[in-house]
Structures are given as C-alpha cells and as structure tokens.
Amino acid sequence: MVNQAPKAQKSTQNQETQNIKNTIKKFHANVQPILHSSYKANQAKVVRVKKCWDENCDCSTEDCDNVCDRKVCPKSCTLKKAGCRNQVFEEYRLKDKLFYAESSGEKGIGLFASRDIKKYDFIVPYNGEIITAAELEIRKKKYKEIGVIHTYPFKAGRGFYIDPTERGNSARFANHSCDPNMIAQKYVVNNRKEGFRAIGYIADRDIEKHSELTINYGYDYDPVLSQRCLCGAEACKGWIGQPPPPADAKDDEHPNDEEVESLLDEDEERRIDDDDEPLVDEEDENIPTKLNNSKSNNYSELMPVMNSLEQRELSNVYKKILEIPVRAQLKNGLISELQFEKEDTEWSENMKRAILNTISFNPSAPRDEKLESDEDKEWTENNTAFFTNEKTLEGNCQVA
Ligand SMILES: C[S@@+](CC[C@H](N)C(=O)[O-])C[C@H]1O[C@@H](n2cnc3c(N)ncnc32)[C@H](O)[C@@H]1O
Known part of the structure; x- marks a missing residue:
C-alpha cells in the first residue's frame, strides 16, 4: 500500500511525458502548409513573384529588391549566376533545423535553439492549414463547442489565416516572452493567392545554443482570459501580452482558475483570431488606441480598433464596457x-x-x-x- 502512491505518481508522469512526445511528433518541424478547401475556393488571383533581375545578386541582403519587399524569390532564381538565397521557405526544408521542441516546464512545450543563431536568421515558418476569414468564423464556433481553449490561428495577410490548431508544424510551440528573441515576418510567396502572406519567425538578436526561442504574442489584456507570464525576463510585465490597466490590476480582481472555468461555461469565448495570435503585422497592428477624452479612470479608455470590415468578436473587456447600464x-x-x-x-x-x-x-x-x-x-x-x-x-x- 505504502508504495502505491509513488507508483501512481510515476505512471502519471510517464503518461505526461508520453503525451508531450506525441504532441511534438504530431506537430513536427516539416509539416508543410495545407491548402484548405476554403483557401482553394477563394477567387483571388495567384501571385507570380519575378526572379531577381540582377544576375550578380545572391538575394541575401536588402540590396535585393525581392528581399527588400519581403518577397520570396521563385525557384527559377536559383538558376542565376550568383544563385539565390532568398528561398527561406524552401531552404528551410533542406538545411539543418535551427530548433528543437521539448518541455519548457510550467509553460508546456517550448522551442529551443539547436545551435548558435545569428540575428536575422530565418528560424521556422509558421505552418498550418491556410484558411479564409469565413472558415475561421466556422472554426471558432466548432472549437468552442468541443471545448478547445488553446487555438493558434495567425492572421496571414488580407482575409487569410494560418491555423495549426489541428494540423501544423512546431512553430506553434514558441512560447511568449516579454523580451523575445524572435519576431514574426510576413512574406509574399510565389504561387499563393493574392493577399496571402506566409509567416516566418526570424532571430531578433544573436541567440545562444539551447536558449528558448520566444515571441511576443502581443495580446490585448482580457480580464477573463489573460494568463500570468512565466517568461522570467527582467522586463517581464507579469502577463502574457498587455498587463491589466491600473484599475484592473489588483490580484484579487483577476478571476482564479475555477472562476475562469465557470465564466467560460457562461458563454464567454476565448479570442482566437487577431486576439489569439502572436501579432506582428506589417499592415495592421491591432493595438488599442487611447481616446483623447477627459475620462482617465481605467481600461475603458481602450477603444476596439477595426482593421478591416470583416466581422470580429469583441473581446470581453469591451463587452463589459458595453454592458454598463445607461x-x-x-x-x-x-x-x-x-x-x-x-x-x-x-x-x-x-x-x-x-x-x-x-x-x-x-x-x-x-x-x-x-x-x-x-x-x-x-x-x-x-x-x-x-x-x-x-x-x-x-x-x-x-x-x-
Ligand atoms: C502558442 S502556445 C505555446 C506552446 C505551448 N507551450 C504548448 O505546450 O503547446 C501558448 C500557450 O503556452 C503557454 N505559454 C506560452 N508562453 C507562456 C509564458 N510566457 N508564461 C506562461 N505560459 C506560457 C500558455 O499556456 C499559452 O496559452
């Protein structure tokens, strides 16, 4: 009897380790983009990126027009005299991976550098199913119905999203840091529909082997769903994304896990589009603007910003303000x-x-x-x- 508790504990640990291994295997490094039927049905034209015109350019610096415009050269560019190094999404498949995924303690699985990485090195594409905004709306409902809380859609240009929630590569394991060492870069890629942007994580500084690879999620603060940050950076704000505005900042005002559960049951929905994605978008930053009015009491000054006319779910913080009676x-x-x-x-x-x-x-x-x-x-x-x-x-x- 005495030995049963540690035995049970060990078997739970083994089970957890196995689950982590299975998840890492399922979302492995080489999962390629999956063109969902909604993407295929989209009427947008297909992009044809021209190869770099300069035979002596190896397309490795901003001197190259394509690199400068964040356009990935077509394969034919490699046939030039100087060759082409602007094949980040292709090259990545051939080169040694710069990362590996493993447990990052309380943060779950994380990504780590498998060798020293130089600033601006392309680390990993953010791959998953390429879907349209309309399909995202359908998925939001579905995820909610089946109780999937952690979802990973990333806005990928105008009207498109990359969703690695069910099928994706290891980029989805990158954890948040308030002092991240990667940034998300958007690229125009050959043969994809106009408006679509491929996403890649690149090094924002020199990174030592075995360091955790992190990104700033850029979430807005949400009184129900915002999570405490465990990044451990000196500059840590204590929260993943924006910290609560002053009036909301007291610990006792933040719901505990049970309260969060019950609030979710009461039809609260986790933000999963722009709100739930690590946000770096050259076209549309989703940062709430502060109104220049006389009221300066609390978070209610944050105004929801619409980036486009697409339908979006208001985050809970804004819903709460709208629910205040008049x-x-x-x-x-x-x-x-x-x-x-x-x-x-x-x-x-x-x-x-x-x-x-x-x-x-x-x-x-x-x-x-x-x-x-x-x-x-x-x-x-x-x-x-x-x-x-x-x-x-x-x-x-x-x-x-
Ligand atoms: C995009 S996933 C990252 C991969 C995740 N760790 C996993 O195991 O699948 C985001 C989730 O990871 C955890 N996470 C990421 N960054 C974190 C941080 N700085 N502190 C605490 N938890 C974090 C949170 O649970 C968050 O909802």
Missing part, C-alpha cells in the same frame, strides 16, 4: 436626460446613444401634457410636431 428618460417619444456611469467612455457612450436613437423619435407618440413645462414648449399652429429645449442624445438643444 439611464435615460423617454418623454413623448424622445430620449433625454442621459446619465452614463463614470466607467463609460466616449466610444461606448456613442454606441449607447446610437442604440437609443433607434427608439428616440416617434412622431405619433401620445403627448404627456403633464411632463411638458410651458417654458420649454413651443407649439406651432400648423405643425403636429412641437419644439422644445431638452437634454437629448446629442446634448442640450432644441428638438422637434
């Missing part, structure tokens, strides 16, 4: 005397005004004589409408 008076079909809570901000007040606007003016609404004071009421003989000064949706003004 008090208003409905008088003769007109909304007036709006009172907002101090946590509301300009953008959320405007959205609430817009909603109230839809019910605010009803010309046929019965007039409540008792509520109208003689002072601010002005009837015109021929009109069925009346004019009055009121504190309305738009402010203190004359309304009809």
Whole structure:
C-alpha cells in the first residue's frame, strides 16, 4: 500500500511525458502548409513573384529588391549566376533545423535553439492549414463547442489565416516572452493567392545554443482570459501580452482558475483570431488606441480598433464596457436626460446613444401634457410636431 502512491505518481508522469512526445511528433518541424478547401475556393488571383533581375545578386541582403519587399524569390532564381538565397521557405526544408521542441516546464512545450543563431536568421515558418476569414468564423464556433481553449490561428495577410490548431508544424510551440528573441515576418510567396502572406519567425538578436526561442504574442489584456507570464525576463510585465490597466490590476480582481472555468461555461469565448495570435503585422497592428477624452479612470479608455470590415468578436473587456447600464428618460417619444456611469467612455457612450436613437423619435407618440413645462414648449399652429429645449442624445438643444 505504502508504495502505491509513488507508483501512481510515476505512471502519471510517464503518461505526461508520453503525451508531450506525441504532441511534438504530431506537430513536427516539416509539416508543410495545407491548402484548405476554403483557401482553394477563394477567387483571388495567384501571385507570380519575378526572379531577381540582377544576375550578380545572391538575394541575401536588402540590396535585393525581392528581399527588400519581403518577397520570396521563385525557384527559377536559383538558376542565376550568383544563385539565390532568398528561398527561406524552401531552404528551410533542406538545411539543418535551427530548433528543437521539448518541455519548457510550467509553460508546456517550448522551442529551443539547436545551435548558435545569428540575428536575422530565418528560424521556422509558421505552418498550418491556410484558411479564409469565413472558415475561421466556422472554426471558432466548432472549437468552442468541443471545448478547445488553446487555438493558434495567425492572421496571414488580407482575409487569410494560418491555423495549426489541428494540423501544423512546431512553430506553434514558441512560447511568449516579454523580451523575445524572435519576431514574426510576413512574406509574399510565389504561387499563393493574392493577399496571402506566409509567416516566418526570424532571430531578433544573436541567440545562444539551447536558449528558448520566444515571441511576443502581443495580446490585448482580457480580464477573463489573460494568463500570468512565466517568461522570467527582467522586463517581464507579469502577463502574457498587455498587463491589466491600473484599475484592473489588483490580484484579487483577476478571476482564479475555477472562476475562469465557470465564466467560460457562461458563454464567454476565448479570442482566437487577431486576439489569439502572436501579432506582428506589417499592415495592421491591432493595438488599442487611447481616446483623447477627459475620462482617465481605467481600461475603458481602450477603444476596439477595426482593421478591416470583416466581422470580429469583441473581446470581453469591451463587452463589459458595453454592458454598463445607461439611464435615460423617454418623454413623448424622445430620449433625454442621459446619465452614463463614470466607467463609460466616449466610444461606448456613442454606441449607447446610437442604440437609443433607434427608439428616440416617434412622431405619433401620445403627448404627456403633464411632463411638458410651458417654458420649454413651443407649439406651432400648423405643425403636429412641437419644439422644445431638452437634454437629448446629442446634448442640450432644441428638438422637434
Ligand atoms: C502558442 S502556445 C505555446 C506552446 C505551448 N507551450 C504548448 O505546450 O503547446 C501558448 C500557450 O503556452 C503557454 N505559454 C506560452 N508562453 C507562456 C509564458 N510566457 N508564461 C506562461 N505560459 C506560457 C500558455 O499556456 C499559452 O496559452
């Protein structure tokens, strides 16, 4: 009996080690991009990158037009006199890998340097299924239904995503650091649909063999889903991505694991598109802007930024602001005397005004004589409408 507990413990450990091995094997280094049917059905033109025109250029520095434009040369470029070194996604398959995946303690699996790496070296492509934004929406629902919390879609240009959640390579194992040694670079690649960008992680500094390879996820803060950061960097902010704004920063305000579980059960959804991807995008940075208004109380100043017209899920922090009640008076079909809570901000007040606007003016609404004071009421003989000064949706003004 006495020996059973350590035995059980050992077998659990063995099981965990086996699970890690299986996961690393499944998402191995050489998994290639998978063209999902939604990508194939997309009508966008196919890109033809021209080979570098200079026969004496080996396409290894920014002097090369293609390198400078972050365009990967086509295979025919290798036939030039000087050869071509701008084949990062191809070359990677032939060269020794610069990384290996193994356990990174409490952070789960991580990526590590298999030898010394030089700044700007191309380390690993971010490979997975290439899907469209529409397919991502379908997957978000599916992942939620089947309880997949950790998902990895990465925005890959206009209207495309790379999703290695179920099929992908080891780039998905790169953990977050507040002082990362890799950055994500987007590339135009030959033979892919216009708008699509391939993603590769490159070294942001010289990296020593066996160091962990990390990236800044760039997540926005989310009161429910943001996780504590264990990167151990001197500059660690304590959180993966943005730390909570001052008013949200107290430990006791952050839900514990059980509360998170139950909140998720209550239909809270993890951000999985732009929010859940490691964000480095040359075209559209998803950094919330601070409004220049007089309110400076807390996180509510952060305004959601739309990068394009595609439909996006609002993160929980913004939903919470929108759920703050507003008090208003409905008088003769007109909304007036709006009172907002101090946590509301300009953008959320405007959205609430817009909603109230839809019910605010009803010309046929019965007039409540008792509520109208003689002072601010002005009837015109021929009109069925009346004019009055009121504190309305738009402010203190004359309304009809
Ligand atoms: C993209 S995955 C990285 C690979 C992951 N470690 C694994 O085992 O699959 C992101 C998840 O890894 C963990 N993680 C990554 N960076 C972390 C960090 N700095 N501190 C704590 N956990 C981290 C978190 O659980 C996070 O949700």
